[in-house]
Amino acid sequence: MKKKVIIFIVIILIISGIIGIVTMKGINEKKEEKSKEESNFNQEDEKVKDTNAEINKLLEKSDISNYLPRDISEIKLINYQTEDQKTDIYTDSDLILELVRILHNATWTETDENIECCYLGIDIKGKDSTTRLELEAIHVTEMQEKLGYIKLIKGDLKVNFTVNGGAYYELYGFEKPKYYLHKSNLELPNKDICYKAKEKALTGLNENEIRELQKTIYDYQCMMESILGESTWVLKEKTSYYWRQQIYDEVFTDNITGTKVYNGDRLIKVLQEVKKQVEIIKDEETKRDLEKFCNLLKEGLDERDIEKCFEAHEILHDYSIWVINYPVMNLMIEPYDWSAFKTYFGKASIIK
Numbered sequence: 236m237k238k239k240v241i242i243f244i245v246i247i248l249i250i251s252g253i254i255g256i257v258t259m260k261g262i263n264e265k266k267e268e269k270s271k272e273e274s275n276f277n278q279e280d281e282k283v284k285d286t287n288a289e290i291n292k293l294l295e296k297s298d299i300s301n302y303l304p305r306d307i308s309e310i311k312l313i314n315y316q317t318e319d320q321k322t323d324i325y326t327d328s329d330l331i332l333e334l335v336r337i338l339h340n341a342t343w344t345e346t347d348e349n350i351e352c353c354y355l356g357i358d359i360k361g362k363d364s365t366t367r368l369e370l371e372a373i374h375v376t377e378m379q380e381k382l383g384y385i386k387l388i389k390g391d392l393k394v395n396f397t398v399n400g401g402a403y404y405e406l407y408g409f410e411k412p413k414y415y416l417h418k419s420n421l422e423l424p425n426k427d428i429c430y431k432a433k434e435k436a437l438t439g440l441n442e443n444e445i446r447e448l449q450k451t452i453y454d455y456q457c458m459m460e461s462i463l464g465e466s467t468w469v470l471k472e473k474t475s476y477y478w479r480q481q482i483y484d485e486v487f488t489d490n491i492t493g494t495k496v497y498n499g500d501r502l503i504k505v506l507q508e509v510k511k512q513v514e515i516i517k518d519e520e521t522k523r524d525l526e527k528f529c530n531l532l533k534e535g536l537d538e539r540d541i542e543k544c545f546e547a548h549e550i551l552h553d554y555s556i557w558v559i560n561y562p563v564m565n566l567m568i569e570p571y572d573w574s575a576f577k578t579y580f581g582k583a584s585i586i587k
Contacts, residue, residue: 286328293335298343299396302389304361307331311358312409315491317474323410334409341402346395350384352491354469355407364389370407373400404468411471414545416460416571417552417578424579424586429561432585436558439517449560451512453567455505456555459548460571462502473539482536502544506532509551520585521558524550549580558583 287306294303310331314321325331334357350371357368367388374382383403387394424432437445462481469477480487481502486495510529516522528550535543556563556575563576570576 286332290328290332290335293332293339297335297339298341299338299387302387302392302394303338303366304359304364306362307335307359308362309358309360310334311356311360313356313358314354314472314475315356316354316469316476317472318476319474321472321474325410330410334406337402337405337409341398341406343396343398346384346397348384348397349395350386353386354491357406368406370403373403407468408471412542414463414467414541416464416545416548417574419578419580421579421581423577424557426562428586429557432558432583432587433561436516436518436521436554436585440515444515448512448515450567451508452551452555452559453563455508456548456551457568457570458500459502459505459551460575462500462505463545463548464571467541470539470541470544475539478536478539502532502536505551506536518585521554524582524584525554528554550582552578553580553583553586558585 290307291305294300294305294307297303308326310325312323312325325334352371353369354372355370357370359366359368369386369388371384371386374384376382381400381403382397383400383406385396385398385403385406387396437448440448466477466481469475470481476490480496480498484501484503486497488495506529509525513522513525513529516525528547531543531547531550534540535547552575557579
């Protein structure tokens with residue numbers, strides 16, 4: 236009996252020891268986990284402090300240092316060109332730093348010109364005050380330099396500035412996707428392949444039809460590149476009023492300035508004219524690719540999707556430069572971007 240009791244006590248002691256070990260292990264793990272969390276929190280806190288210090292340092296060196304708040308906690312962007320006045324609020328210190336870098340790198344020049352229209356409002360909220368920037372207009376000087384007009388408002392104070400065009404576009408496109416007209420790493424096709432593709436694309440067409448096709452494709456490729464190059468910044472939002480100018484062939488009233496504008500250069504015109512030429516093309520492969528262009532551009536306009544418009548452009552570009560007009564020599568219209576002749580997207584399936 237005593238032996239059984241001893242064995243029972245030993246078993247209890249062993250079990251208790253195991254439980255104790257497991258319990259201590261759990262406690263230690265929790266301590267380690269808590270320590271890691273505290274360490275991560277401290278590291279993150281230090282990172283935020285460093286970022287805020289860098290933000291304040293850049294603010295001190297900015298051309299408009301005296302007008303900007305310190306210890307910025309929030310940036311609010313209100314887009315007045317959109318039907319819903321789309322508003323974005325940023326509180327992340329890294330994003331605030333990104334915008335402050337733009338302000339710091341911009342060249343600010345005080346001006347007496349007062350535009351009195353606002354396309355985008357930027358509210359910069361600091362510890363003790365809020366400064367508002369109103370992006371008013373972009374003008375091209377006689378020297379073809381782009382200048383942005385921005386009104387700065389702080390309390391009752393209003394000051395008009397001009398900034399370099401690059402900074403204006405960066406502010407307007409803050410945290411929006413960037414698009415490039417001619418960005419591709421593909422090797423340019425060699426001339427023998429291009430001549431062969433051109434011959435196939437023009438198969439069955441008479442001289443007048445060929446001339447009309449070449450002129451139309453080149454002219455409207457140039458028009459499309461000019462539109463995308465100059466207007467993308469106001470077309471990144473699907474609710475932008477400026478989509479109307481690209482979709483409808485009618486007088487457009489600018490909702491910001493109230494002025495009436497009619498411009499024949501619009502994406503719907505590109506679609507309509509290229510579509511007419513597709514109907515006379517005999518080569519099935521060429522027809523199929525350019526029909527794809529038309530369908531993609533139509534989707535872009537219907538959905539107000541600027542990315543699809545850029546995708547469509549790549550097809551038209553390849554056919555204009557590397558197939559139908561190859562080699563482009565007698566320029567009927569000066570290209571919007573000369574790098575068009577150094578870029579190939581690989582979107583012409585006829586080039587093999």
